[in-house]
Amino acid sequence: MFAKMKRMLIGRPLKSNEIHSQKLNKLKALAVLSSDALSSVAYGPEQILIVLVVAGGAALWYALPISLGVLVLLVALILSYRQIIFAYPQGGGAYMVSKENLGVNFGLTAGGSLLVDYILTVAVSVSAGTDAITSAFPALRAYNVTVAVVIVVIITILNLRGLTDSATLLSYPVYFFVVMMVLVIGAGVFGALTGQTTPVHPHTPIGTPVIGVSLFLLLRAFSSGCSALTGVEAISNAIPSFKDPAPKNAAKTLLMMGGILAFLLAGTVFLSYWYGIRPMSDQTVLSQLGGTLFGRNIFYYMIQVSTALILVLAANTGYSAFPMLAYNLANDKYMPRPFKIKGDRLGYSNGIITLGVMSILLIIIFSGKTENLIPLYAVGVFIPFSLSQTGMIVHWIRERPKGWTGRLFINLTGALICYLILIIFFLTKFGQIWPVLIFLPIVIFIFHKIHQHYMLVAEQLRLDLSIPLRSVRTTDNIIVVPVAGITKVVEQSLTYAKSLSKNVIAVYVGDSPQAISKMENEWNQWNTGIRLVTLHSLYRSIISPLDKFIDTVKWKADQTGATVTVVFPQFYTKKWWQNFLHNQSGTLIKASLIRLADVVIATVPYHFKK
Template sequence: MVSSLKRLLIGRPLKSDQLGDQKLNKTKALAILSSDALSSVAYGPEQILIVLVTISAAAFWYSIPIAIGVLILLLALILSYRQIIFAYPHGGGAYIVSKENLGLYPGLIAGGSLLVDYILTVAVSVSAGTDAITSAFPSLHAYNVIIAILFVLLITTLNLRGVTESASFLAYPVYLFVLSIFILIGVGVFNILTGHVSPTLHTPLGTPVAGISLFLLLKAFSSGSSALTGVEAISNAIPNFKSPAPSNAAKTLVAMGSLLAVLFSGIVFLAYYYGIRPREEVTVVSDIAEQIFGRGFMYYVIQGTTALILILAANTGYSAFPLLAVNLAKDKFIPRMFTARGDRLGYSNGIGILGLLSILLIIAFKGRTEHLIPLYAIGVFIPFTLSQTGMMVRWFRQRPEGWVTKFIINTTGAVISFIVMMMFFLTKFVQVWPVLIFIPLILLLFHRIRKHYESVADQLRISSCEPSFPIEGNIIIVPVAGITHVVENSLKYAKSLNAYQIIAVHVPFEREDELAFEAKWKNWQPDIRLVSLYSPYRSILHPLTKFIDTVQHKASESNYQVSVIVPQFIPKKGWHNILHNQSSLLLRTHLLYRRNVIITTVPYHLKK
């Protein structure tokens, strides 16, 4: 039943040689990897206005030069990550760049920040999209958390089906959103050019505004830069592209940057010219759409596609998180299970863990994750700063042809990213201080995992100094609960091993039972020694393990190996297991941690 459900949800398994069929072309990659960046158009311009409105509406004209500053940063990031794609064609992005050029710990800081950021991407995006839906249908507001969880499960399932299937499904809403915003900008600009928008709605550029300061402008700039989250995802996901992967990834990155620049600047310009003020109950994009189209068909198309893109922005995390996890797992900083491909050739463990952690975050914050957005943004600008600085070091060390231009590009990106990061710390410390705790904790966790893997490798290595002792014979212990076919089957197996000695062990709770069982055993298996361990406290594990330890201690003095054969019957139907004590399972689990004791299970399958 479980297998059938899995096939229904995920699809049939794919052969390893079909991996090439799961690669993305540029059209699908643009949709699946750009959804996070493009969705920021829905809230990035608004973040600028929220800061400027603290002075007055007259200060809104500053949104234009601030937007130009954001576009300069975007250009620097696009050019830089394009260089990273060709320099590191196997993916890894900020983690690989920082590790190779700045050192191990800067690389781990970048990698850890991005892992957490992708979890936040899913939780924040899905919660924001759910809010947009429940705002349109207030009766659903009480079910915010449930709806958000269902969306996470849906996106997780789509990604478990494979990269190409999820891209095919998710591409339509992304491109529909892009088209609807282009129509919004086009009609809005047309109305301005034809004089249908009064120039009195906005303050002319250059108007002096009392109370404005450089600090406030930098705060608005850093808030608007939250629109650039997700730009790094393509450099992490290069292995998902069709060949030639680096070239296709670079073209997709440029296309994403171009789309983001047009959409972001268009929304900022329309918000300024139409005199839009940020309001708690209405988004800036909604206000612009209402001003241009009224509450007509196009208004609801824009609101619907905006809600969809906010939800689907989570898919960027599903594309980049597993591949980043693979690089960290290969370096032994996180569990190796993240390197395993699933039935559909995706890194299903990474996809599943991302979905689970996102759901836990949604539940913990009851679907209200708005105050995590600054933490989400700073989780991107830390890797931005480190990767740009790493590329600066790379060009300075290697000095290839044209390195000065590349160095200047990365220096510009590093300086601006650092300024944005510091502004987040200075202006929103109350919301971003957890980063100062979780990054050291992540580094500690990485260190402990790496130390464990190194310790295991050292102990398993044939050339290690671990002494090996000859085995002179085998002493087999068989726990027996009664005279049954299960026990008989296990004893036959024990005899076939030609052991030095076979000991059957029975643990009675009553003296009468002990004597009765010994009499029956003598008649049934007179050639096998029986040891009775009377247990007045009705414990099986304690007397049995104590006996095994005693035998093992004496056997080790003569180089004898102790083996425990555990009889177990297997019900025909799985659910029948809950009707039995599972004492054999408990015994095996308990004995696994006994050194120098071999545990073998002999199953006896019931027929009805």
Template sequence: MLVDYILTVAVSVSAGTDAITSAFPALHSYNVIIAIIFVIFLTILNLRGVTESASILAYPVYLFVLALFVLIGVGIYNIVTGQVPPDLHPSIGTPVAGISLFILLRAFASGSSALTGVEAISNAIPNFKDPAPNNAAKTLLAMGALLALLFSGIVYLAYYYGITPSEEVTVVSQLTEETFGRNFMYFFIQGTTALILILAANTGYSAFPLLAVNLAKDKFIPRMFTIRGDRLGYSNGIIILGIASIILILAFKGQTEQLIPLYAVGVFIPFTLSQSGMIVKWIREKPKGWVFRLVINSTGALISFTVTIIFFLTKFAQVWPVLVFLPIIVFVFHQIKKHYDAVGDQLRLTTCEPSVPINGNVIIVPVAGMTHVVENTLNYAKTLSAEKIIAVYVAFDREVERKFEEKWKKWQPDVRLVTLHSHYRSIIHPLTKFVDTVEHKARESDYRVTVVIPQFIPKKGWHNILHNQSSLLIRAYLLYRRDVVVTTVPYHLKK
């Protein structure tokens, strides 16, 4: 369903863009750019805390349904009154060569893609008023009836007007232009179509983050998806959804007809699984009237499975990524779950692993010279342990090493200095080797090694690029050393 919601945004925005470019053909070459702009716009709106209001979002839906019923009504009136030339379509009953069961199944599967979206009602059952299942069922029936009427009406008009699919103009646009011409009604229907499709994309932004939160709570995806932003929205989920949708739009060049099969397969696989799950439920529980329910769900599972297989057979070049990405996603989710379970077992206080006593602390301070930064760090280290402080200096030249030792004895006579000679002018290797040696000896006496790293902080952030970040490198290398504590003492520059 996570993948399906990403496809929902990509398909809806691409279809909405098609409605716009059908009305303004000059924009057709900018399909991808317009779609990406819409996705970015929706992402920013949701990050800014736009909330869904059923009463407000219902008006565009009412306008869209009204516009299509007007289109279908006027179109049927034109057909009945003989205003549609009979030569635009073959007469009913005309034999068509090459028709086979497979062709009919392919047409059925393609038409079934219009059903994608009904799963939103099932997912939103907790949001319905009580009794939620009954109200959701009534809504689903109303949606199914409305879908059947609109879909049948459009197919009927498309047949009589002789409309054929086009890459640049949608079927609805062709029907509207044939029925009304390019007047107010044409642009009204195209505008409401584009608006309803953009709103359909926005449902993905409300559903994807919530589904991601539930999966994150169940430890199947990173915990970052549970974090709320400043506007109390799940920002990480919204951003990931936007980025993934843009990637899909770029990969498929914003072509709705290329995205629809992938979207349909992504929906009908869950349809098949949910219907199969209900079959198992009735067989196990056998409540009153379970045989009739079993027949209904078995029929649903068979139809959904048939549609899925037909899509794989006829659109394999477009839907094959599902066979690759779904197993990978499931595997990754289970690995994430395994990691979180392992972390929980190790962090739990009731674990059988005994805590290691700490008898003392050995402090190692890497130094690059005698400066205020080093002095500040040594003063801090002395407050932790005045007896076991070791300053470590990595030298590249013997003469420089000798002079540094002499100056150190005069500057910090109470702090032990260890100089390490590096033949290859590397700081990290000799330092980490020394830390490992000290840590090994300290472990025998139950001592803990703490590496205190001096670091100066420039007044302006961009000044950091002017300095080598050796302290960050040392920290990165030592963080993965077991039983070694790494801390940084900042020294803030004033100018």
């Protein structure tokens, strides 16, 4: 049943040689990998206005120069990451750049920040999308968390179907949002030029001094607006997902994303200023803008639907980039190896599922409140931004290829701006972002412990090929077969045990002298030629007496260099639910024996046909 449901949800398994079918062209990649960045149009400008409105509606004109500063940073980041794409075509983005040029710990800092940031990407995007839905349908406001969790589950399943399947389906809403935003900006500019649309509030002329506006307030608004730049790095992390030539296609996609994002950000901020839009608790800025330009008609609801979809699907950037980054970290032995395994649809399923589960936990913990997550979300991405720019500076100085000075200048500019943003974040929003100073060292510590474990495992498994395999006489081996009675299951296990060695011991644990006596009589009648050892359990426990007996056997075997093998008779029911009708003593015994060093555990299965 589980297999049928799995096939229905994620489709048939793909062959390894079908990997080329899972590569993305530029248009699909733009939709999948840029959805996070493009979705920031729905909340980035609003975050600027939320900070400025504290000083009054007259202060909202400052959003224009602040957004101009954000656009300058966007250009610097786009040019910088374009260089990273060609310098590191294998992907990995900030993690690879920082690790190779600044050292392992800086690489792990960048990688850890991005992993956490991708989890936040999903949580923030889905929470914001849910806010957009409830703005249009207030009756759903009480079910914010439930709606958000359901959305995450759906997106997780879509991504488990494979990259191209999810890209094909999810690209339509992304381009639908872009088209709707172009219509909004076009209608807004037309209304402003003709005066046909009445502003919600009169806008303050540009340059008007406003009492209460301080440098601290402006820096805080600027740092909030920089949340619109999250997701810019995703394309450089996922270069292997592109069709060949992957670096060129990735670079072109990055430029396309930068151009679209710049246009939408600039247009949204300008229209918000011109029409006097002010942030409200129960309605988003885009909702107000759509209502002002079109009224509550079909176009308004199309804008709301497209906004909700892009915010929700922005999570897909995390689903595309998180598994790839987790793969790179696992490949370097800093994350568990299961993150390197491809699933049935040739995607890194363990990374996808992990991302979905962690995002749901965040949404539940923060009760779906987007504003509580955005500061952590933004600072989490500017740490790898800064480290990647610094790493590229070191790269150009070290390599010095033709034209390296111009490239160095681009990365130096990007680095200075990114570090400035980080300083502003910590000065203006320390109360909201301080957790990053706790969880990031913890994540790096976990990376090192995982790496240490793998190094120790490799050391213990490493074999000296010059030493020949030692010879062992099978007659020395001791086979222990725990038996609960005389059945066909036991018969099959004893036959197998005798094929391994002549030194076979059957062990029966009884809870009363009568049970032991009955077992001994039946065993003698059976005449197996195998010695039966009976143990009396005063406390009705099977595990403890058996453990002590095997410990004794193991100690004696160590004297001669013999191997101890415990062979378990195990039956399996025809229907899965029938397993619950039987005790699981064999499983418990095996779990207990695993702690014993150098004891071989074997299971002989017996399958029921009825």
